[in-house]
Structures are given as C-alpha cells and as structure tokens.
Amino acid sequence: MAKVTFFSGQQLPLEMHKVRIIQKLNLLPIEERRKAMTEAGYNTFLLQNVDVFLDMLTDSGVNAMSDQQQAAMLIADDAYAGSATYTRLYNKLVELFGMSYFLPAHQGRAAEHILAKSLVKPGTFVPMNYHFTTSKAHVTEMGAEVLELITDAGLQVTSDELFKGNFDIAALQALITEKGAEAISYVRIEAGTNLIGGQPLSLANIRDTTQVCKDHGILTVLDASLLADNLYFNKTREPQCAEMSIPEITRAIADCFDIIYFSARKLGFGRGGGICIRDEAIYKQMRALVPMYEGFLTYGGMSVREMEAITVGLDETMDEDMINQGPLFIEHMVNELDARGIPVITPAGGLGAHVDAMRFLPHVPQNQYPAGALASALYIASGVRGMERGTLSEQREPDGTEPMANMELVRLALPRRVFTLSQVNYAIDRIDWLYQNRELIGGLKFIEEPEILRFFYGRLEPIGDWVDQLTAAFRRDLGDSL
Numbered sequence: 001m002a003k004v005t006f007f008s009g010q011q012l013p014l015e016m017h018k019v020r021i022i023q024k025l026n027l028l029p030i031e032e033r034r035k036a037m038t039e040a041g042y043n044t045f046l047l048q049n050v051d052v053f054l055d056m057l058t059d060s061g062v063n064a065m066s067d068q069q070q071a072a073m074l075i076a077d078d079a080y081a082g083s084a085t086y087t088r089l090y091n092k093l094v095e096l097f098g099m100s101y102f103l104p105a106h107q108g109r110a111a112e113h114i115l116a117k118s119l120v121k122p123g124t125f126v127p128m129n130y131h132f133t134t135s136k137a138h139v140t141e142m143g144a145e146v147l148e149l150i151t152d153a154g155l156q157v158t159s160d161e162l163f164k165g166n167f168d169i170a171a172l173q174a175l176i177t178e179k180g181a182e183a184i185s186y187v188r189i190e191a192g193t194n195l196i197g198g199q200p201l202s203l204a205n206i207r208d209t210t211q212v213c214k215d216h217g218i219l220t221v222l223d224a225s226l227l228a229d230n231l232y233f234n235k236t237r238e239p240q241c242a243e244m245s246i247p248e249i250t251r252a253i254a255d256c257f258d259i260i261y262f263s264a265r266k267l268g269f270g271r272g273g274g275i276c277i278r279d280e281a282i283y284k285q286m287r288a289l290v291p292m293y294e295g296f297l298t299y300g301g302m303s304v305r306e307m308e309a310i311t312v313g314l315d316e317t318m319d320e321d322m323i324n325q326g327p328l329f330i331e332h333m334v335n336e337l338d339a340r341g342i343p344v345i346t347p348a349g350g351l352g353a354h355v356d357a358m359r360f361l362p363h364v365p366q367n368q369y370p371a372g373a374l375a376s377a378l379y380i381a382s383g384v385r386g387m388e389r390g391t392l393s394e395q396r397e398p399d400g401t402e403p404m405a406n407m408e409l410v411r412l413a414l415p416r417r418v419f420t421l422s423q424v425n426y427a428i429d430r431i432d433w434l435y436q437n438r439e440l441i442g443g444l445k446f447i448e449e450p451e452i453l454r455f456f457y458g459r460l461e462p463i464g465d466w467v468d469q470l471t472a473a474f475r476r477d478l479g480d481s482l
Contacts, residue, residue, distance in 0.1 A: 016322075026050060042459070045387075045456055051383075052384075056412040056413045059266060061271050073309050080299070083307075086299065092315065103277070104298070106272060108261065110294055112135050114286050114293065118289065120139055120185045125184050127187050149167060149172055154193065154196055162237040166201050169212060187219070189210075189221070203253060221258065223261060225265075330349070334347075342355065351414075352414050353411075357373075360438055363439065369391055371408040377470060381470070390408035392458075393455045437473050437477075
C-alpha cells in the first residue's frame with residue numbers, strides 16, 4: 001500500500017494488492033442489531049459473527065492470507081515428529097531474529113504461559129512498558145507483580161510524540177536501585193503497546209532499555225506480536241532507521257533481547273505462535289512444558305498447514321508494501337475522525353484507530369464502563385464490532401476493589417488486506433453520527449462477572465433506557481437506512 005495524491009489534491013491510501021476471494025457480509029437492520037446486542041449481554045465478544053457487518057474487534061487471526069500463503073499450506077509435512085514444515089519455520093525465524101532456539105505454541109498467550117511458568121518467581125516484579133491483559137494475568141497467577149514503566153507521553157491521549165510506547169528508563173533504573181536486580185524476573189517490552197493505542201517504541205529506546213538490563217544481568221523479553229506495525233514506524237519516524245531495510249531493523253531490534261515471543265495470529269498472518277530463545281539453558285528449561293501443555297516440540301499445538309502459512313507470512317512482513325497497509329489505513333481513519341472533532345488517540349498508531357471514550361462520553365462514570373457502552377452503541381448504530389479497552393478489560397483486586405484503567409478506549413482494529421476504503425468511511429460516518437448524539441448514551445453494569453479476564457465472557461446490561469433513546473434518534477435521523 002502507498003499513500004497517493006489524487007488530482008483533486010486529496011491524499012488517500014492505495015492498496016497494493018487485488019482481491020481474488022470474497023466473503024459475504026450481513027448488515028442487519030437496527031432493530032435486529034439491538035436484539036443481537038441484548039442477547040450478547042452488551043459484550044461485543046459475545047456477538048455472533050453472522051450478525052456483524054464490519055468486524056473491527058481485533059486483528060488477531062483475521063488478517064487476509066496471500067495467495068503464496070494459501071499455496072504453501074498445500075506442501076505441509078504432517079509428520080507428528082521431525083516435520084520438514086517445522087524446519088522451514090525454524091530456519092525463517094533464525095534468519096529474521098538470529099536466535100538459535102525456537103519453541104512453537106498454539107498462540108501468543110500459550111507462549112506467555114510457558115514464559116511465566118519457567119521464569120516468574122513469586123514475590124518478584126515484571127516491569128513492562130505497558131501490560132497486555134493475558135501477559136499480566138499469567139504473571140500475577142504466578143504470584144509476581146506487573147509494574148508499568150511507560151514514559152509520561154504514553155498516557156497522553158492527544159500528543160505529537162512519535163514513540164509513545166517508549167520505556168521509562170529512569171524509572172527502571174530507580175526500581176533496580178530500590179528492589180535489586182534479583183527481584184526482577186524479567187523485563188517485558190511490547191512493540192507496540194496494544195492497550196494504549198498500538199503506540200510504537202523507538203529502536204533507540206529499545207537499545208537503551210535493554211542495555212540497562214544487560215548491565216544488571218536481567219533477562220529481556222520482547223512481545224513481537226505487533227512488531228510489523230512497529231517496524232513501519234521505526235522506518236518512517238526514526239531518522240537512524242530511514243536508510244535501513246525492514247530486515248535490518250528487525251535484526252537490530254532482535255539483537256537487543258534474550259527472548260522473543262509472538263502471536264502468529266498477528267505477526268505472520270497465520271494461527272499460532274512461539275518463543276525464540278538465545279540461551280540453551282533457558283531453552284531446555286522451557287522445552288519440557290511444550291509437550292505437557294501444547295503438543296510435540298515440532299508442532300506445539302499448531303496445524304502444520306498454519307506453520308507453512310506463518311513461514312511465508314513472516315517473509316511478507318519484511319515487505320514495506322505489506323506492513324504499511326495497516327498503519328496507512330489507520331492514519332486515514334484517525335485523521336478523518338480527528339477532523340470531525342471526535343476524540344481519538346493521536347498520533348495514529350498500529351493495530352487500529354482508538355476512540356477516547358472518556359472524552360466522547362464525559363457524562364458516563366468510569367465505573368459504568370464508558371468504553372464498553374460506546375462499543376455497544378457503535379454496534380447498534382452501525383453493525384461495526386469494536387473492542388472495549390478500558391476498565392472493563394481490567395480485573396478486580398483480591399479484595400474486590402475495581403482498579404480504574406488509565407484510558408477508556410474503543411479499539412477499531414483494521415486487519416491487514418481485509419477492508420476497503422468505502423467500508424472504513426462507513427464506520428467513520430456512523431461514529432460521527434454517534435458523536436453528534438453522544439449525550440443519549442449511558443453506562444453499563446454487570447449482571448454476570450467472571451473473576452478472571454471478565455471482558456471475554458462477562459455479561460452486562462444498560463443503566464436506564466438509553467438504548468431506547470438511541471434507537472429512536474437513529475430512526476429520526478436515518479429513517480430506514482441500515
């Protein structure tokens with residue numbers, strides 16, 4: 001994808017691929033969308049996909065595969081042990097990351113499980129630039145504490161800072177001084193930061209942060225699930241990377257770390273994941289857990305067909321025309337929303353456009369889950385499924401108190417090579433209508449609240465009759481328009 005200036009002077013993203021396979025979509029009338037939302041307990045995770053028009057819940061496992069990936073799946077070696085497919089994937093990862101050892105897993109959170117079981121000691125700390133829901137859950141389950149050491153700019157919704165995912169190095173040094181290096185199980189860096197707008201880290205910050213860890217003998221771990229977007233931002237926003245190729249930037253980042261893990265549902269556009277390890281002793285420590293929890297060492301819970309697709313997908317991730325599609329579509333969406341006065345995370349990051357629900361719905365208290373309410377309202381008004389990334393995505397403390405999230409965001413993910421520009425513009429239009437009628441939207445309350453990862457399958461209901469009012473306003477303004 002490239003950004004092209006049209007004769008009119010307008011700049012728009014231009015797809016550098018053609019569509020050869022299509023999947024039919026459904027756009028239900030508003031009354032049916034409302035019914036579907038009620039049946040889903042006002043949790044977009046519980047909607048049936050047949051009822052969704054544009055699925056912007058996530059980019060995980062829903063990116064479009066290329067013709068080369070589809071073709072590669074036909075040559076998969078389905079041997080239980082010693083599969084040639086595993087060898088091809090292993091060789092590709094060694095080529096990209098330069099680490100000698102690899103353990104496959106069925107997805108990213110499975111890799112996090114193995115990391116936590118192997119490396120996290122009770123009573124220790126795991127500093128991160130920012131947590132992801134499952135990464136935090138695995139660490140706390142092992143009796144350790146996650147500390148978020150992101151720079152102040154990372155939590156500023158509107159900013160000109162180009163690398164809002166950067167690690168706060170001074171805070172890390174202070175932690176080491178106060179607690180001692182032995183109190184830190186490892187330092188986890190996420191490139192880029194999922195829960196605060198897909199914001200990237202600079203190569204310079206990665207190098208400086210990991211050097212502090214090396215100086216104190218602390219293990220460093222990279223979550224590379226969103227690395228493709230981060231590489232694009234390194235290339236386009238960081239002067240020292242401007243003349244480097246994408247493979248060169250990839251290796252420069254990888255060389256900083258002891259361990260890299262990833263979800264191939266994001267990185268590689270397949271269905272799976274894994275852990276790349278530099279040290280043999282750590283590899284052997286983790287190795288026993290793969291057959292126990294995942295599968296044999298040469299498939300790790302993955303289909304070999306998916307492994308072949310991942311191998312090609314990793315190669316495609318080194319292509320600038322591929323990795324820029326997501327960021328350029330996201331930038332278009334963010335800029336269009338921002339131009340309409342709609343509060344969004346700026347600058348545009350990776351993964352998707354992120355609407356700031358606290359500024360969108362300032363009248364809805366955080367303990368009534370404004371991001372969850374906005375995601376529900378958006379589906380009712382448009383058939384677009386987004387994801388709540390706020391207090392609803394947190395979990396209660398052991399004493400039952402509910403921590404308020406740093407941000408209340410509705411994430412509108414843009415899977416790679418999936419949506420057309422007209423579909424993105426439809427979502428923008430419906431968000432604009434919703435913003436003009438934002439005072440009608442109220443809060444939510446739990447009617448079924450799981451103890452762990454409640455945002456996946458908890459059920460809620462509206463507080464008051466705001467859904468009735470919103471539906472009536474839609475009919476008033478748009479009549480029978482879908």
